[in-house]
Amino acid sequence: MSKVIVSSLYDSDVFKMACRQFDVAADAISLPEAIRDRTKYPRRCLCVALPVRRDDGTVTVYEGYRVQHNLSTGPSKGGIRFHQNVTIGEVAALSMWMSWKCSLVGLPYGGAKGGVIVNPSQLSENELERLSRRYMQEMISVLGPDIDIAAPDVGTNEKIMGWMMDTYSNHVGHNEPAVVTGKPIALGGSQGRREATGAGVAYLVKKYLEDMKIPIKKSTVAIQGFGNVGSETALALAQFGAKIIAISDYTGGIYDAKGIDIQKALAYLQYAKTLKDYHLGESITNEQLLELKCTVLVPAALERVIHEKNAKKLRCQILAEAANGPTTNGADRLIEQRGDIQIIPDILCNSGGVVVSYFEWLQNRANYYWTRDEVIEKLYAILDKAKDSVEAQKRKFKFSRRLAALTLGIGRVAEAKQSRGLFP
Numbered sequence: 098m099s100k101v102i103v104s105s106l107y108d109s110d111v112f113k114m115a116c117r118q119f120d121v122a123a124d125a126i127s128l129p130e131a132i133r134d135r136t137k138y139p140r141r142c143l144c145v146a147l148p149v150r151r152d153d154g155t156v157t158v159y160e161g162y163r164v165q166h167n168l169s170t171g172p173s174k175g176g177i178r179f180h181q182n183v184t185i186g187e188v189a190a191l192s193m194w195m196s197w198k199c200s201l202v203g204l205p206y207g208g209a210k211g212g213v214i215v216n217p218s219q220l221s222e223n224e225l226e227r228l229s230r231r232y233m234q235e236m237i238s239v240l241g242p243d244i245d246i247a248a249p250d251v252g253t254n255e256k257i258m259g260w261m262m263d264t265y266s267n268h269v270g271h272n273e274p275a276v277v278t279g280k281p282i283a284l285g286g287s288q289g290r291r292e293a294t295g296a297g298v299a300y301l302v303k304k305y306l307e308d309m310k311i312p313i314k315k316s317t318v319a320i321q322g323f324g325n326v327g328s329e330t331a332l333a334l335a336q337f338g339a340k341i342i343a344i345s346d347y348t349g350g351i352y353d354a355k356g357i358d359i360q361k362a363l364a365y366l367q368y369a370k371t372l373k374d375y376h377l378g379e380s381i382t383n384e385q386l387l388e389l390k391c392t393v394l395v396p397a398a399l400e401r402v403i404h405e406k407n408a409k410k411l412r413c414q415i416l417a418e419a420a421n422g423p424t425t426n427g428a429d430r431l432i433e434q435r436g437d438i439q440i441i442p443d444i445l446c447n448s449g450g451v452v453v454s455y456f457e458w459l460q461n462r463a464n465y466y467w468t469r470d471e472v473i474e475k476l477y478a479i480l481d482k483a484k485d486s487v488e489a490q491k492r493k494f495k496f497s498r499r500l501a502a503l504t505l506g507i508g509r510v511a512e513a514k515q516s517r518g519l520f521p
């Protein structure tokens with residue numbers, strides 16, 4: 098029997114949420130007690146101080162984290178978040194979801210995540226570059242193509258990944274593109290990586306609509322969060338023929354029952370930076386967006402936005418979790434009880450991003466690059482397989498779709514740990 102430890106280091110609502118998901122899944126597959134704790138808790142973390150010279154000559158010290166949840170199934174993999182509300186508990190929860198996601202879709206990776214407590218919109222480009230390089234410098238001992246591979250997440254992007262890759266490469270003395278994915282194409286980035294997460298979300302939504310016999314051309318979509326994932330999901334779904342009736346960012350949302358022109362909204366964002374004051378549509382709040390009547394609701398911003406207070410008010414038929422952890426466990430239970438909403442759980446729904454990150458890493462290591470069509474075709478094949486395995490697990494054990502996905506992901510990590518022994 099293993100002794101149950103409770104991690105005080107990561108203590109937070111979002112970490113408890115991920116732990117609870119683990120416990121429910123572990124019970125559902127009768128995971129032996131002896132393997133539970135080491136499959137559940139993160140393996141290690143590094144917390145760093147990041148002094149950055151500001152443009153006015155002063156120095157600000159930021160705090161940064163990297164949490165590596167699991168290194169038993171390959172090098173760990175996960176994005177880096179720059180956001181003012183980042184906590185080590187949030188980063189730990191995100192690292193757990195990365196483990197289960199990589200395992201669910203069959204990638205040879207464990208899970209990790211990074212974060213810095215900073216509002217990147219308040220830094221100049223030069224300050225952001227200094228912060229990004231300093232973060233990589235401090236993390237060099239725990240990152241590497243065979244150890245842990247970084248990627249973009251909320252508040253980080255291709256340019257930041259490029260600075261990080263350059264910092265790492267200068268340190269090791271040779272070009273090492275495979276330490277980071279989501280890089281600019283010129284530095285070894287993959288065709289299709291920028292749009293991969295959104296393209297994957299849209300593809301899975303299309304597949305589930307087909308299963309439900311709902312024509313995509315008659316479906317309406319509301320998307321919370323219009324960053325990389327939200328905007329790429331919107332573009333791909335619009336291309337499939339869906340009508341995007343609402344989008345939002347941290348300043349609030351826009352609603353138009355006739356459909357929003359996504360290209361126009363993106364062009365506006367290029368210079369205005371936020372959707373605030375966007376005139377083509379009616380202004381709504383983020384809370385109102387979640388409660389809109391629509392075929393597909395896509396939370397694509399932060400965790401825990403669907404909770405026990407608004408779960409009963411959702412009016413969608415599909416809840417496509419593009420964000421990580423957007424639905425609290427309490428809300429999840431309420432939605433299951435309602436029985437009228439199909440959830441595409443996060444670790445399946447947004448897995449397109451890490452799948453194409455894996456392709457980028459493979460291309461970097463082989464020094465052989467694929468076309469966009471090749472990338473998208475291989476991405477869809479992996480998503481089809483993952484969706485089929487989730488549906489089979491759901492049918493076989495009469496699980497919810499989330500439990501089916503979690504049990505597959507967690508079960509495979511546990512199996513690897515069991516086979517290897519106590520150390521990894």
Ligand code: NAD
Pocket residue numbers: 249250251252253294321322323324325326327345346347348383397398399400419420421447448450451
């Ligand atoms: P991003 O920084 O590009 O965009 C985030 C968007 O959310 C922005 O539009 C921002 O304004 C908005 N936002 C922030 N706070 C908000 C709030 N309180 N209410 C409403 N909107 C808010 O980040 P992203 O890369 O698009 O990531 C979005 C989500 O997708 C995150 O949960 C992330 O973990 C997940 N995800 C990202 C990737 C990826 O490849 N980037 C892959 C898998 C999952």
